Amino acid sequence: MISTVLSRLGLAIVLGFGLSAWAAVAADGGRVPKPVVKIERPGQCVAPPEVIRRTHMDLLVHQRDRTVHLGERGAKISLNGCIACHASKTTGSVLGSNENFCQSCHAYVAVKLDCFECHQPKTGLIKSAVTAGAKP
């Protein structure tokens, strides 16, 4: 009887410590560092940040199919457009370390970033201006 009470008490203490420790870690950002969201070339994004954060993958997938299959060029959404604004000014890339725009968030949420298996993650290599839109 007494032993049961004691053990329950012990459990409560352990739990209490555990929870407070967890709360303390959470308060200063957790053991995993928060992603570095540094906008290198600030300005008007194609959509508000809260929309972009949740739907950028859908927007890109949608436009990629229209571009590849229908030949739609100069659309507002484009991966090269993202890279143009978000590439690091020092390395010119959205990849490379957890300081770089795309990689930092994707590393944080542990989502595989497949785009750059084929796409060029660096800006400054565009010969003909992609962002300038379609020429007639």
Next chain:
Amino acid sequence: MSEPQKSGSGRRDFLGATAAATAAGLGFTVLAPGMQLIKFAEANTNTVNTASAATTHTASAKVRWGMLIDTTRCATGCTDCVTACATENAIQPGSGRPGQSSQWIRKIELKEQATGREISLPMMCQHCADAPCVDVCPTGASFKRADGIVLVDRHSCIGCRYCMMACPYKARSFVHEELTQQNPEVPRGKGCVESCTLCVHRVDKGQEPACVEACSKGDHTAMLFGDLNDPASEIAKRIATTATSQVRADLRLDPGVRFQGI
């Protein structure tokens, strides 16, 4: 010499109808490969209007892009078109064996066995109207745009290489290793199959393919690019008035690339 334009369409429609019937029987909704993807994506994205007002161009079925290659003007040993393609599409020799490097366009030197007559010509994807690579691709990644350009959608290519087995022109290459030096407008990467895109990113902007531009600059003018469907275009006029041929016309694939002087 030249084959009728719509030679293979009957077979194609028949196969398509059969396939659709099979699919319906199995309980699947079949749309044209690729269009299915677009439908999925459209359902998800109502929040942002993706296409800006600047977007005017989409591939049109009224157009059939094609090329005419005059082998009598193509110089033996000249590789201007190959170099221009490599520069434009950022195609470097790989780090493996030569046979593992991609070649979107190559020069073939021919010698007629009976007479010894020599011909030099560039060979690349022939952008067939009834392309075997499109037929055999299991995922629909190999597809033909409305304007006749045959492409690989690298987003759905699984790298099975069946299209490479099926292509009569040896036009396709498999990317054997990781790439880093891509042209931002020409994505390419490890594990996918690729081939000449007819410089689709340039064509969509109203420019000529890089190889054709280089050939004209080099004053050879052996390559002519244009709309086969437009009777007023130079290519259509030349095809209508001079003898041209398609490579492996016996297969009735109706390639968009024609040759003079073979």
Next chain:
Amino acid sequence: MAGAAITFREIEGRHGYYGLLAVCGIFLALGAYAYFQMEHYGHIITGMDNQIVWGMPHVFALFLIVAASGALNVASTASVFGKSIYKPLAPLSALLALALMAGGLAVLMLDLGRSDRMIVAATHYNFKSMFSLNVFLYTGFFTIVGIYLWFMLERRMNPWSKAAGVAAFIWRLTLTTGTGSVFGLLVAREAYQSALLAPMFIVLSFAYGTALFLLTLAAASAASKRPLGDAITGRLKNLLATFVAASLYFVAIFHLTNLYYMRNHGVEHFILINGGIFTGLFWIGQIAIGGILPLLLLLLPGVTLSRILTACVAIVIGGLAQMYVTIIGGQAWPLDMFPGYTASSSFFDGVIHSYAPSLVEILLGLGGVAIAASIVIVALKLLRLLPEKLDNATLDLHHAK
């Protein structure tokens, strides 16, 4: 006890059993290592290139897939053709078919350039593609043969096992037609483009599958100390000899028809006369070891079990040689885009393509074999697949009934 039902029992599986599993485990690990190497570095570390686009993994994969279909022979003979002497062996036959299919498909999928995109292959179909249709044929094979096996093992379902057996029989003939057609429908390549490839693959599957079944049965009976009577092997060897003879017939017809067409003389001359390794593998591997030797071993008087098993090993070696000649030999011959001209280019136009398989490709292929073997070994211990007794008295008793 006349008329008593045959008792099925799991094998005991003592020390030797775990040793065998450990050997399989080593090959599974090596196969996994090969896969991750190919996944990491790309196909650059393989012997494959833009000329020989399908290599050693495909030789193993297609051999296993074709043999899988044939491994069902014994079950089909029992259920479809009513030869009840084979009925006690039908569960093992179905299981071997599933195991070989799993091994072959694994190799095929792990060789893909983007094997991480299997979900794309499973959700996007182009119904004009023989590969796409094969995705359905392969998954259907697992389902139907799986149900068939279940109906045989579950007593309440026994009455339905004949119907399931018929369905499995029809399905696997369709499946091998599909596998042969992967090559048969390639119009551009002279070594393929023949409707004969579909029935030829079916007959080859009969021989390869039956040979692998006999080897598996003999191994299982020896390991579980259930002596194999010659009633069953004596009948199966006749069946096997018929399949080998039919295979030789189809191969002969395939090449003879090709020889009648002038445009195919080049490729036929290459495979049959001056193709180096391919010619050697064709005549010595496929024809001599895989065809004539087994026929002699099976048909000359005084057949023993060891002679039958030697014939089976020869058929398997011949089968791998056949796949190598068909798949790699067919690609080694260059495309003839300009008949009447000799062609040369930086992209190997007009030259015979060379191929040297790399170690990773072979390890990946052997990994597939190990998958198939592991499934069989584990299932024999867990499931009641094998009759308690395989001697003549037990099997003939069943037959007589």
